Amino acid sequence: MALRTSPEVSGMGHSMKRKEDPRFIRGKGNYVDDMQLPGMLYLDIVRSPFAHALIKKIDTTTALAVPGVLAVITGQDLAKYNLHWMPTLMSDTQMVLPVEKVMYQAQEVAAVLATTRYAAADGMAAVEVEYEPLPVVVDPKKALEPGAPVLRTDKKDKKDNHIWHWEWGDRAATDRAIAEAAVTVKQDIYIPRIHVASIETCGCIAQFDKVEGKLTVWMTTQAPHAIRTVFALVAGHVGLEEHKIRIISPDIGGGFGGKVPVYPGYVIAVAASVLTGKPIKWIEDRMENLQADSFARDYHITAELGATKDGTLTALRIKTIADHGYTDAAANPSKFPAGLFHVCSGSYDLKAAHVEVDGAYTNKPPGGIAYRCSFRVTEAVHTIERMVDIMAHQLGIDAAEFRLKNFVKPEQFPYKSALGWEYDSGNYAGALEKAMTMIGYAELKREQTEKRARGELMGIGISSFTEIVGAGPSKHFDILGLKMFDSCEIRIHPTGKAIARFGTKSQGQGHETTYAQILAEELGIPAKDIQVEEGDTDTAPYGLGTYASRSTPVAGAAAAMAARKIQDKARKIAAHLLEVAPEDLVWEPGKFSVKGAPDKFKTIQDIAFAAYTNHPQGMEAGLEAVSYYDPPNLTYPFGSYICVVDIDKGTGEVKIRRFVAIDDCGNIINPMIVQGQIHGGLTMGMAPALFEEISYDEIGNIQGGSFIDYLVPTAVETPKWETGHTVTPSPHHPLGAKGVGESATVGAPAAIANAVVDALWHLGVRHVDIPITPAKVWKLLREHGVTE
Amino acid sequence: MQITLSVNGEKHEMDVEPRLLLVHLIREVLRLTGTHIGCDTTHCGACTVLMNGRAVKSCTVFAVQARGKEIMTVEGLEQDGKLHPLQEGFMAEHGLQCGYCTPGMLMTSYAFLGKHPSPTEDDIRRAISGNLCRCTGYVNIVKAVQHAAAKMTKGGA
DSSP: OOOOSOTTTOOTTOOOOOTTHHHHTTTOOOBGGGOOOTTOEEEEEEEOSSSSEEEEEEEOHHHHHSTTEEEEEEHHHHHTTTOSEEEOTTSOEEESSOSSEEOSTTOEEEEEEESSHHHHHHHHHHOEEEEEEOOOOOOHHHHTSTTOOOSOTTSTTOOSSEEEEEEEEOHHHHHHHHHHOSEEEEEEEEEEEEOOOOSSOOEEEEEEETTTTEEEEEEOOSOHHHHHHHHHHHHGGGTOOGGGEEEEOOBOSOOTTTTSSOOHHHHHHHHHHHHHOSOEEEEOOHHHHHHHSOEEEEEEEEEEEEEOTTSOEEEEEEEEEEEOTTSBOOOOOTTOTTTTGGGTTTTBOOSEEEEEEEEEOOSSOOEEEOSSSSTTHHHHHHHHHHHHHHHHHHHTOOHHHHHHHHBOOGGGOSEEOTTSOEEOOOOHHHHHHHHHHHHTHHHHHHHHHHHHHTTOEEEEEEEEEEOOBSOOOTTTOEETTEEOOEEEEEEEOTTSOEEEEESSOOSSSOHHHHHHHHHHHHHOOOGGGEEEEESBTTTSOOOOOSOTTOIIIIIIHHHHHHHHHHHHHHHHHHHHHHTSOGGGEEEETTEEEETTEEEEEEEHHHHHHHHHHSOOTTSOSSOEEEEEEOOSSOBOOEEEEEEEEEEOTTTOOEEEEEEEEEEEOBSOSOHHHHHHHHHHHHHHHHIIIIIOOOEEOTTOOEESOSTTTSOOOOTTTSOOOEEEEOOOOOSSSTTOBOOOTTHHHHHHHHHHHHHHHHHHGGGTOOOOOSSOOHHHHHHHHHHTTOOO | OEEEEEETTEEEEEEOOTTOBHHHIIIIISOOTTSOOOOSSSOSOTTEEEETTEEEEGGGSBGGGGTTOEEEOGGGSOBTTBOOHHHHHHHHTTOOSSOSSHHHHHHHHHHHHHHOSSOOHHHHHHHTTTSOOSSSOSHHHHHHHHHHHHHHHHHOO
16 A cells, blocks of 8 residues: 655554553553552452352451451342342353352452552451362363253253353255265364463452542453443442443553453452442452453364365364353353354355354353454364365375465455355465465475485474454444444544544554554544544543454544544535635645645645634534444455474474464554564464463362463564565455454464474374473374484 | 662662562552562563662562662663663564563663673573563564664663
């Protein structure tokens, strides 16, 4: 896309330095825990050591004797106000504090209120709880077997641990196509439970003003407006009405999906503030964060892929068990309990596909949120990319050649997938060929052959993913009934400067910069002259928030549409000032000039001033607009990644030697920021591929519940990513943009896993589940007769 | 316990609980909130500050251990309205996104460059390996440190 604005204006395509950086590099950000309010009290939470147990007794005597401790709140206390349970975003129910029993290790049991952080922690340690352990269900497959202990005894008539069954696609056609396929491959794939582990944990300050009856909550949320509505719906009966609730999402230290749900700590802090009239601060520590906040993934998948003899893919069939912990607290659009998992036909032109998922309750923390990905899209991409790779290897066809043969072709767009999605645009071969050139694919293949002859283990893995982001069109997309539009409100001041507010909330993506650039592109007002604000429900227009790469596709589009409304009015004002008809004016970013007389013009700044000082009679003064954008379709970013790994036969360590990522997110707003998103996404793709996993032993004890054993990659393990891009604009987005924050997290794990299996295929290895740890590889090598 | 310490060149005398962590003294007593807390196991490095010129994780240092010491936090980097080359480097190279790990990264890098003015990329990666970043993938953080190193070597800053 050619630049339409100067660097001074910095519209789309400029690598403008970020407007948010001056405060962050000085340590002047404003995160929730940075705030202190007069008279503020601190909350700490007592958590269960057992994964499943009856609560026999909670003795608070010792805790209440601790200096500074003011109260201990239990489920019984909340039950008086009917606040001991709350709904999840998936219309299941979750305990705020338990009355009868706990359902997972680290579940909230009671909350201690004290005058200082230290006193609250002392009080927490002094609460004595008597438990009676119950049988624990850890394995979701066993949870669904007849005779398994029923976990949700709170639900009347619930006789098993099955949450829901969901399926999509043409079952009969798929069964037939798989049966008729000349070649089929079948694979069990487990995508383990992981955690976003944003470096800032979750927390809030709840402040209830008893005189005004108004609640203000500063909280780590990616979706402040939806949270306000949820609070009003849940606590309306105790007098919290929506016009008296203000949610403020200040600077957020990373979100990645983990700051979408409402956690019990927030609700307890709100309840405590309403009861005491004091501001209450609750900040979780890292272990609470990893052990109790919503997890991601945890899909047990069985996939089958069919092809003709010559290697044309025909059909995909997937069955999955989704482990949701003790309640379905996923953050999916209401209609789709398995999110957008049914984008699993990926970049390939399949004739038929069918996918079914069954949700199961277990004694684990609730969730099913994303880990920097649009609703279950990583699960989908990992499955199809692994299966396609297995098929290519099975047929003895080069994995790149096999993909190129089976891709949806550029001329097929808009493309209706076998699972019913309408892909907006794509050039899959273009991205893969660019990646192959950049990495020197042919040369690497030669090197691999030579190394294999010498007994060295080198693998080349490809992932050619298609994402589905920008939820979403109101016809199909809502969360708790709230349609998934998003918004932008712009006010141009008389001096030509502007403020723009959005329904989204940046957590590091750089919205203050990129939104300003969109408006600079559309209005010609320099991006530096546009103040962008988000996250305060009292001032910003309503929107569903930032997750699932929806900010650019939805709120970014709203910015363009609102700017175009302003441009329309500006045209009328310019016509008035220049004494010509509006249709006689030509727009270029920043000014209207008279057709055929380019020296007769009015700048947007002239027009803004006139809007307040010399507007046409009969026209309303001012220059403001708001847009609530309902996207006509989702956007489908895509890319091709190629990864080269070397495997140490002695230790089983997988070393990423090179990783080339070609992404296509449509038109680019800020290349510097896009590249930064890819770098980060790749690292969060590598993390679960090689290091991160949360698992549980047979009695529900967590493994991976602190940074001691939950291995977030450091700069040493992280390779030097090589990036590039192609540009295939979205035809329906007003800026041709698609969204980029999550592409790399979605695409990277399969490239790494495929590289590892490629290195080991000749030994007989067909699959390895992520995370591909040295121990796992070492064991595989020994099983397949490889010694040092 | 009565302690005296200097923070960013300013002397403080105060009475602290023996168990008070240095990070809480910095954030909650002195209200310098640029130093962040990201874990409880000394892994994430968001709380990194300098104690007598050495980078330490202030969540694992008691305030009383800082008695008589000179502490420098991220707020001490900018001098007389002039940004430190590291601060400029992080902004120029897009070395930060959410900003939460940034103060710790800056302080670790500051201590590191003090001892290794012309580091290799590998040196930098090892030096910041006690600081976790979830947003950037480290590539641009490395570039930011290189940016600063080049500027400091040239300019003698």
